[in-house]
Amino acid sequence: MPRIKVNDIELYYELSGPEGAPVLVLSNGIMMGTASWIYQKAQLEQHLRVLLYDCRGMWQSDHPDGPYSMQIHADDLAGLLDKLEIENAHIAGISYGAEVSMVFALLYPEKTKSLIVIAGVSEIHPLLRAQTYPWLLAAERGDPDLLFRASYHLNFAEKWIMDNSAFIETSADRYAQLDMKALTWLMHAFYELDITDQLSRIKAPTLIIAGEEDLIKGSKYAKIISNHIPHSEFAVIPGSGHVICLEKPGILNTLLLGFVIKNSGSA
Template sequence: MPAVRLADGDLNYLLEGPATAPVLVLSNSLGTDLHMWDAQIPAFTQHFQVLRYDTRGHGASLVSEGPYSIEQNGRDVLALLDALDIAKAHFCGLSMGGLIGQWLGINAPERIERLVLCNTAAKIGTPEVWNPRIETVLAGGAQAMRDLRNASISRWFTADFAGANPGKVEPIVGMLAQTSPEGYAANCAAVRDADFREQLGAIRAPTLIVCGSGDLVTTTENGRFMQERIAGAELVEFYAAHLSNVQAGDEFSQRVLDFLRA
C-alpha cells in the first residue's frame, strides 16, 4: 500500500474512486485499521474519491513512542492531505476517528467540507477506565491484545448480530488482536485526554452525528450532547452497538451518502 512519510515514520493510506470526485476521508476506530470501512467502499466510491488511512499506532502505519494525543493524530491527517495536495475534504470518523474529526472541525475548519461523527463523544470515558487498560496492554503485550479482542465483541456488536454474522465480526475483531500493543496503549492515552465539551460550538462545518441504540461506549445521549452544541447538526440512530458502520451496513452507507451529497 502507498504511504506518506511523516517526520517520524510512514502513514499508510488507500485512495480509491474517481480522481475528479470530491474527497472523503475515513478515520478508523481505536483497535482497527482502514479495512474497517471495507463495506462502505463500493457505495462511497461511486460518488467520492475515498481516502482512508491507518491511524498512527495501527495497521501498517508508524508506531512511534507514546503517549499520543488527538491533536497529534489530527495533524497527521493534515499532513496526509498536504502530501496528496488535497485542499479540502469531507471527513467521516468513528469513535477515536470521531474525536479526530472534532479536533479538525475545531482547529482546521478551512480543510473540512462536511463532517460525520460516528459512535463518538466529546469526551470518551475516564482515566479510571483508560489507565488500567493501558497498564494491562503494556504489561501483557500480544496476549493482552488477544484477550481484548474477545472482550471487544460485546462492546462493538449487539449479541444477536455477533451470533448471526461471524463472517462480518471476526475480520473486525481480528484487527484488534493484530494491533501493536504500544500503538494501542499510546492511542488509549490520546482518547483518555481528549475533551472537546467546551469547544464544540466552534465547529461550523455541516455535521451529521451517527449513534447506535445499543452502543454502551458512546451512547445516543453523548450524541445528543454534541448535536445541541454544534449549530445545525443532524443526528441519526441505528440499531447497532459501537461499530455502526459494520452492523448497520448498507443503511449506514446510504444515510451518510445522503448527508454528504445534500
C-alpha cells in the same frame, strides 16, 4: 501499498474513486484498520473520492513512541491532505476516528467541508472510562486474548454477535496482530479527550450518528455533541451497536453519501 511521509512518519493510505468527485475521509476506530471500511469503500467509491488511512500507531502506518494526542492525529491528517494536494474534504470517522475528526474540524476549519461523527464522544465520562480501562490493562500486559474478551461484547449489538459467530472467532486472531505498545499510546490519547466546551466553534455542516444499541458510545454522548455544534443533524441507527460500519453498512452508506452530496455544492 501506498505510504507517504508526513510529520516525520509514514502513513498508510488508500485513495479511490473518480477524480474530481467530492473527497470523503474515513478515520478508523482505535483497533480498526482500513479494511474495516470495506462496505463503505465498495459503494461510496462509485460516487466519491474516498480516502482511507491508518493513524500513527495503527496497523500499516508507522508506530513511533508516544505520547500521542488527538491534535497530533489531526496534524497528521492535515499533512496527509496537503501531500495528496487535497484542499479540503468531508471529514468523517468512527469512534476514535470520530474524535480525531472533531479535533481536526476545530484545528483546520478551512480544510473541513463537512463533518460526520460516527459513534463518537467529546469527553470521557466515568462509565466510559471504566468500560474501556480493561482494554488499557490488556494492552499494557501485552495480552491480546484478554483485550478481545474485554472488548468484543461491548462493540457489537447482541443480535449481531449471535448472527456472526464466525466473524467474532476470527476477530480474536486479528487482535493478536495489534501492536500493544502503540495501543497504550492511543488509549492514553483517548483518555485525554475533553472538547465539549469547544464544539460550538465548529461551523462546518455536521452530522452525528449513533447506534441504537451502542453500549459504550451511544446516543447520550451523541446528543451532547449535537447540542453543542450549531445546526448539526442527528441520526440514530436502529439495531446497531458500536461498530456501525460493519453492523449496518447500508444505512450508514446512505447517510454518508446523502450528507456529502448535499454539502458539496458546486465545489
